[in-house]
Every structure is written in structure tokens, then in C-alpha cells.
Amino acid sequence: MATRQSDSRFFSSPTRGGNSPDHQFSRGLVPIAFGAAALLLLAGAMAFFYAPIDADQGMRQKIFYLHVPLAIVVLGGFVASGIMAIQYLRTRDRAWDLRSYVAIHLSLILGVAVLLTGAIWAKTSWGVYWEWKEPTLVSFLIVFLLYAVYQPMRFAIEDPDRQAQSAAVYAIVCGAFVPLNFMAVRMATSLVHPRVLSATGENMPGEMRLTFYTALIGFALLWVALWKFELTAKSLKMRLGKLRAQVVS
Amino acid sequence: MTGRKPPGVFAAAATILRKDLRLELRTLETLTATLIFTTSTFVVFHFALSRDQLDGDLAAGVFWVTILFASALTINRLLANERSQGGYEALLLSPIDRNALLVAKVGFLFLALTVLEIFAFAAYTLLLLGPGLSTEMLALIPVCLLANLGLATIGTIVSALATDSNARELLVPLMTLPLFTPLLIAAAxxxxxxxxxxPNVVDLGQWLGMMALYDAVFVLLASAIFEYIVED
Structure with a gap:
């Protein structure tokens, strides 16, 4: 009961625009989901059968095709949620608030996977689960902790309009914080430790790079598919709640 | 009342800031509370690290972590007076730019932190700091000022965000600590x-530049979005 109550806050005022919001959210969901599945299968096959075995790290390096694209997609999702929040403040259309909320929610969940795969990779290549001298890992943790506060902050506000407004402002502040934080952490550590992840740069062999980009696009599509799915599910649930309330009254 | 123009942003901000400073000078509520807090924290660090004297990175880290926690304390209280006495609504009803409140509160927090740091550093040199005072430590002044501007700007945004929620005291440290981390890195x-x-004053430039950039981004961001937080 409690969750339904909090969900219904997004559309407690009538939405603008004529067509029903759930229809607008679900547009293109099926092809995007199939595209994501196909590309991720392809990327998995490429990682094991096409991309060369890393001379330095061997098989351990294969987790790179999972960890790095996922991390990039998660960070992109965080920054995108900030842009959606700007859209909400400009248009006052609750659909943008919902988009921003679901984007953060989804990126946070996938962020756990990034931290776990990062820890596994760190353990296999450096022998420790956590490496403070690796700036990308540390920055990611700080960003993750910041966005983890989004949800408790949001639902600690009773009034639905204020809730949407404060959540949007927080999402924008965090979105601006992400690049600055990466810069600061990198400045503090770059002189101490060799850049292990510089393999993502220009000196990566062509087969590796192609596999990496396939995985990156695959994960980006997966993110969009999950995002659209959650948006559709949430807005349908809200509409159901509203209809139920109408029937009861 | 006809024909009277409403005051500009900075004139209105100066009025609010004067009000806050007068309140603070009469009660000394913020300064005494944060000063007692910082001194207690130094004592706690003495036992936790079991060290009588600190220097270098450990000294810098302990000092800035203490200031960070003390600032979270101040941020909690920043809009509390307005909220509890109904002054907040009066401010929103008055015909002034919303950013006047932002400028006034950033100004108050900046001053409060600067005064706190002067007293806290004196207590630090007495209690924990290994190296004696030297002229090189004057370079702490720009470091503190730049850090304070960032802490004050982010602190005001967070305070305004948290003031609507029913978990204010819980949320302020949760939101500020990650947001302050880049400043903490550069300042420490x-x-x-x-x-x-x-003591030596080598290559402060990149850290001061980092803090200046961070401050500039959040000052611009705050002035663009603050009206959305305090809107009613």
C-alpha cells in the first residue's frame, strides 16, 4: 500500500498533453529490447571468439567488455537524468520528473553491478578488491553514494509538487558534480599510479575496440529498454490506481 | 507605498545578511556550537589516532574533516530560524528576487566558516598541530577562502533542499559529504x-585552480536553480 501511495505522487495532478503517458513511454520498447539482446549476445561472442587475448592480463581482461561499457552507460544515465530534470523545471510536465526519477533509479541498480565487476577485476589483476589509487573506481563510488541519497531525499518530502521540484534540483546539482568529481579525484591520484585502464584509449587493438563499442551500444540499448519498461510499468500502475479510486468513489 | 521600487538583489541580500549577523552576534549560537564541536573533534582525533602531534597530510586531513563536519552542523541550522518563526513565508511574499536569499545565506555561511576556521586553527595549533606557526601558513588564507565559498554555496543549496523534508538532520550530512569531497581533496x-x-608553499596553483573552478560552477548553478527550490 505504501509503495502505491508514493508512486501515485507523480501523476497526482493531471498530466499535460492529450495522449496517455504510458503509451508514450512504451513506444519502441520491443525493437529496442531485441536490439539490446542481439547486440549483447554478439558482444559476448566477440569478446570470447573474436577479440584477441590480452598479452598482459590474459583471460581476466574479458571482464573489461562488461565492466567499462556498463560504467559508461550508468554515468551517462546519471547525467541524462539531470537533463531530464532541467526539462521538468522548464515544462512542469510530470512525465519528465518520472523520466528523471526512473533514470536515476535504474543507473543506481546497474551501478551496484559496476562496483561488483570492478571489485572482481581489481582482485584478479591487482590482488585486492578495492584500489584507492585507481581514480575511476574511487570517483564512481563517490558518485554512487551521492545518487544513493536521491531516493531517501525525495520521499522525505510530503508535498508532491515540492517533491518533484527538490528532486529535480538535486538531480541537476548531481549531474554537474559528476565530471568535476572525476577531475578532482584523478588530479589527486594520477601521479601515483600507472593508468591501468588506458587500454580504453587509442592504443587498443582494432578487434578489441570493435568488441568494446558493440558492448557499449548493447548496454546503452539495454539501459533504454529497461528505462522504458519501468516507465511504462510505473505509469500503468498509476493509471490503474486512479481508475480504482474512481470506481470506489 | 506607490512609486517605491523594490530593492535590488544585493540590497535585499545585505538586509537579510545584516539580520542574520545581528541574530548571530546576540546569541553566538552558531559560533559557540561549532567551536565546541571542532574542539571536541580534535580531542576525539587525538585518542582515535593515539597521536599527540600531527603534521603533513594527517594534520591537513584531520583539520579539513573537522571543518567539513562542523559545516554540516551549520547547514542544518541555516534556514531553521526562518522556518520555525514564519519568516520564510514573509521572505517569499516580499517583492525581492529569490536570489537575494541565496546571496545572503551564502554570505552568512561563508562568514561563519571563516570565523570558525580562525578560532579552530588557533585551537588546533594549541592542541594537536606539530609544526609551530610560520609565515608559510599564511598561504592557508586563500585555501580557506576558496574552500569556504564552495562549502557555503553547496551548503545553501542543500539546506534549502532539506528544509522541506521531514528528515532534515539526516539528509544534510548524506548530501553534503559526497558533494564536498572534491573540495576536501583540493583543500587537504x-x-x-x-x-x-x-612548511613550504610549492605547487598550490593546481589545487587553488581546482577549487576556483568548482566554486564557479556551483555559484553559477546555484544562481540558476535556487528560485526553483524556494518557490512556493
């Missing part, structure tokens, strides 16, 4: 050589 790195046994 810049302070480390200044508090070394043999």
Missing part, C-alpha cells in the same frame, strides 16, 4: 605541504 592536498614539519 593544498594544506598538506603548509602543515609539514618544514
Amino acid at each position: 592536498e593544498a594544506t598538506t605541504p603548509l602543515l609539514a614539519i618544514e
